[in-house]
Amino acid sequence: MAYSEKVIDHYNNPRNVGTLNKDSKFVGTGLVGAPECGDVMRLQIEVGEDNVITDAKFKTFGCGSAIASSSLATEWLKGKTIDEALTIDNMDIVEELALPPVKIHCSVLAEDAIKSAINDYRVKNGLEAIVLEKSHH
Amino acid sequence: MKQPIYLDNNATTPLDPRVLEAMLPYFTEKFGNAASRNHAFGWVAEEGVDYAREQVAKLIGCTDKEIIFTSGATEADNLGIKGVFEMYKEKGNHIITAVTEHKAVLDTCKHLEKNGARVTYLGVKEDGLIDLAELEAAMTPETILVCIMYGNNEIGVIQPVKEISAIAHKHGALFMTDATQAVGKIPVDVNADGIDLMAFSAHKMYGPKGVGALYVRRKNPRVKVTSQMDGGGHERGMRSGTLNVPGIVGLGKACELCRLEMESEAIRLSGLRDRLESTLNKMEESYVNGNTQHRLPHVANISFKYVEGEGLMMAMSDLAVSSGSACTSASLEPSYVLKSLGLSDDLAHSSIRYGLGRFTTEEDIDHAIEITQKAVNHLRELSPLWEMFKEGIDLSKIEWAEH
Numbered sequence: 001m002a003y004s005e006k007v008i009d010h011y012n013n014p015r016n017v018g019t020l021n022k023d024s025k026f027v028g029t030g031l032v033g034a035p036e037c038g039d040v041m042r043l044q045i046e047v048g049e050d051n052v053i054t055d056a057k058f059k060t061f062g063c064g065s066a067i068a069s070s071s072l073a074t075e076w077l078k079g080k081t082i083d084e085a086l087t088i089d090n091m092d093i094v095e096e097l098a099l100p101p102v103k104i105h106c107s108v109l110a111e112d113a114i115k116s117a118i119n120d121y122r123v124k125n126g127l128e129a130i131v132l133e134k135s136h137h
Numbered sequence: 138m139k140q141p142i143y144l145d146n147n148a149t150t151p152l153d154p155r156v157l158e159a160m161l162p163y164f165t166e167k168f169g170n171a172a173s174r175n176h177a178f179g180w181v182a183e184e185g186v187d188y189a190r191e192q193v194a195k196l197i198g199c200t201d202k203e204i205i206f207t208s209g210a211t212e213a214d215n216l217g218i219k220g221v222f223e224m225y226k227e228k229g230n231h232i233i234t235a236v237t238e239h240k241a242v243l244d245t246c247k248h249l250e251k252n253g254a255r256v257t258y259l260g261v262k263e264d265g266l267i268d269l270a271e272l273e274a275a276m277t278p279e280t281i282l283v284c285i286m287y288g289n290n291e292i293g294v295i296q297p298v299k300e301i302s303a304i305a306h307k308h309g310a311l312f313m314t315d316a317t318q319a320v321g322k323i324p325v326d327v328n329a330d331g332i333d334l335m336a337f338s339a340h341k342m343y344g345p346k347g348v349g350a351l352y353v354r355r356k357n358p359r360v361k362v363t364s365q366m367d368g369g370g371h372e373r374g375m376r377s378g379t380l381n382v383p384g385i386v387g388l389g390k391a392c393e394l395c396r397l398e399m400e401s402e403a404i405r406l407s408g409l410r411d412r413l414e415s416t417l418n419k420m421e422e423s424y425v426n427g428n429t430q431h432r433l434p435h436v437a438n439i440s441f442k443y444v445e446g447e448g449l450m451m452a453m454s455d456l457a458v459s460s461g462s463a464c465t466s467a468s469l470e471p472s473y474v475l476k477s478l479g480l481s482d483d484l485a486h487s488s489i490r491y492g493l494g495r496f497t498t499e500e501d502i503d504h505a506i507e508i509t510q511k512a513v514n515h516l517r518e519l520s521p522l523w524e525m526f527k528e529g530i531d532l533s534k535i536e537w538a539e540h
Contacts, residue, residue: 003451011451017519034537035483035522038445038462038471042521059521063447063462067519112538 003064004098010068015075018057020044028121030113038062039106041070043113047121051082058113065103069093069110082118086130141457142501142508146341146494147290147318147436148459152387153343153495159390160345163383171380172371182382189389193350196392197335198326205351205372206385210317211241213336213351216376217313218245220362221282221334222254225311229279233310235259235267235296236477238286241336242315246284255279263479264428265294272301276308287316287325287335291461291474291490292427293436295319302331311360317341317349321395322433323403327352333360339384343495344391348384351376398495406493407434409502413491414439416506420513422526426475426488435493438475440484441509443523444516446471449489452512456505461488483522 003011022029027046033039039062046055056074060067072093077085093099093107112132119129143151163185171186173179190201207213222232234246236258246256257275259267267285276283283305288295302312313334319325320335321342327335338349353375354360368377395402414437418425422442438461441449446460461472462485470476471485480488491505517523525532 011448014519019524031521031535032538035486035532036481036537038447038482038486040521040537059519059524061443061448061520061522062445064451066445067448 006072006097007064007068007099010071010097011064014058014067014071016055016057016071016078017059019059020046020055020057025124026121028117028119028124030116030118030120032112032116033062033109035061039066039109041066041109041113043070043073043110043117045077045085045117045121047082053077053080053082053085062106062109063103065097065099065106066109068097069099069106070113072096073110073114077114082121085114085118088114139455141455142505143457144491144493144497144501144505145457145459146497147293147490147492149340149346150343150494151496152340152345153391153394155394156344156387156390160383160387163386167382169382171382172369182380185382185386186380189385189392192389192393192396196325196396197320197352198328199352200355202373203327203352203355205353205375206380206388207336207349207351207376208347208381209340209349210239210315210336210338211349213338213349214239214241214315215245216362216365217334217336217351217353218242218282218284219249219365220375221311221313221360222249222252223363224361225281226253229277229281231255231257231277231279232282232284233257233259233272233275233280234284235261235286237261237265237289237291237474238284239290239315239317242284242286259285261477265289265292265426265474265478266428266431267296267301269297269300269304273304276304276310278309280305280308280310282311282313284313284315287314287319288323288433288436289427289474290318291472292438292478293318293433294428295323295431295433297431298330298332302333306331311358318433318436321392321399322435324399327354333358334362339388339391342391342395345384345387348381348388350388402495403434406497409497409499410435410437410491410493413437413493413502413506417441417509420510423513424484426478426480437491437493438488439491440475440480440488441513442484442487443520443526444513445486446488449487449512449516452515453508456508459490459492461490462486 048054056077058070060070090107090111169178169182171182194201305312311333320337335352340346426438446462475485
């Protein structure tokens with residue numbers, strides 16, 4: 001199967017690979033997927049004043065599309081407020097990266113990682129976790 | 138464009154130029170139908186087929202009358218298993234096979250289960266070999282066929298074929314083997330090995346695609362299969378259809394070359410394979426899959442833990458290999474062969490199969506080692522699992538959100 005140019009670009013030059021201090025109260029961490037399924041994403045956000053995401057980092061175990069989806073997600077997250085970040089839909093990622101149907105689950109995982117990171121941040125800061133609608137797996 | 142290094146010779150092999158040369162006249166001036174008995178065009182084609190039949194027979198130690206040409210190993214597997222089931226159904230309906238077989242065998246057996254067959258799928262030990270005691274225990278008076286592959290396509294392990302056939306025969310059953318990966322690579326002798334039926338194909342041994350053969354024993358015992366393709370009664374009534382003369386000539390030539398070169402080639406390939414494998418196995422958290430004693434000379438299957446196979450292959454675009462990971466399949470299920478060895482799903486997802494071949498050079502192997510090491514290291518830098526492993530976190534204790 002041929003990958004799109006954008007997937008290859010993110011794969012070869014992944015943006016924002018790395019680790020933020022998960023114990024910091026300004027950092028939210030989302031760890032989703034499972035090794036048995038061949039996909040694990042860890043996405044972290046650092047939140048500054050006015051709920052603006054000032055930094056985002058990821059590490060992903062998975063195929064090229066999974067790596068590209070999470071790399072793209074970190075790019076999109078930076079500069080957005082948490083509320084704006086919650087509106088990122090997996091289909092936006094599918095469209096941007098031109099993912100084929102068999103790779104849609106990679107984008108779903110990236111969306112889950114974003115939401116899970118935001119919830120981690122919320123809970124740490126005394127806010128309620130947002131109830132997530134079950135995404136279409 | 139620079140060609141990637143081809144290390145996927147278990148999927149298919151390139152055609153040897155000497156094979157192509159033998160085939161070419163049969164596309165043009167020697168185009169006749171081998172079944173045309175009344176003119177020279179037919180005779181010339183038939184002569185080519187007869188010669189090829191002898192070349193094939195010589196490689197596996199049988200007589201030319203025991204070779205049925207087919208379109209490939211999949212058809213030969215179908216013909217052998219379905220043909221035996223239909224021919225011997227008076228005697229019984231029980232077939233024994235193994236979980237690590239190729240889909241051409243497994244799906245044929247599943248098909249027969251819908252038609253009244255009872256099939257036992259033997260598990261394998263962690264090295265990929267079947268347990269002979271388990272086979273013995275599974276044999277019943279209704280068992281008509283034991284079908285176990287010779288060498289495995291994913292991990293290369295060689296089953297104890299001689300012992301398996303002895304058990305089958307002791308209980309009055311026939312023994313069939315899918316020897317697609319073994320014929321032409323290691324010595325296979327149907328008499329020494331006690332084989333009654335054997336499927337194999339040309340394109341795994343530097344011959345053309347679209348042609349293969351089923352060996353069907355004619356003596357001690359005389360084995361018969363019901364034809365699965367009706368028509369002109371070609372191949373002694375067992376497989377109708379105009380013979381693929383150029384393909385058959387190519388299979389014959391490929392068999393001859395393998396027979397002459399196999400011995401030195403096996404030594405060369407296992408040397409290269411061992412160099413590749415031992416170097417890569419020195420990397421942290423890398424594991425060789427399958428038995429390393431009873432193994433085809435040209436295959437290595439290695440898992441690089443904390444790295445996903447498909448992602449790894451993408452980082453190795455200068456290398457054509459294959460992975461036990463199947464991120465593209467709807468089920469996301471990794472290789473059933475690796476899983477049946479008891480490998481955890483994450484290790485199965487992390488596996489790469491290297492299949493060396495006649496045209497693999499020392500330089501290719503050195504390059505492949507370098508590319509693999511670089512890619513594994515790169516992806517581990519990206520892997521959250523690798524980071525956690527390095528921090529001493531026990532990944533099995535984490536509650537993963539299955540998706």
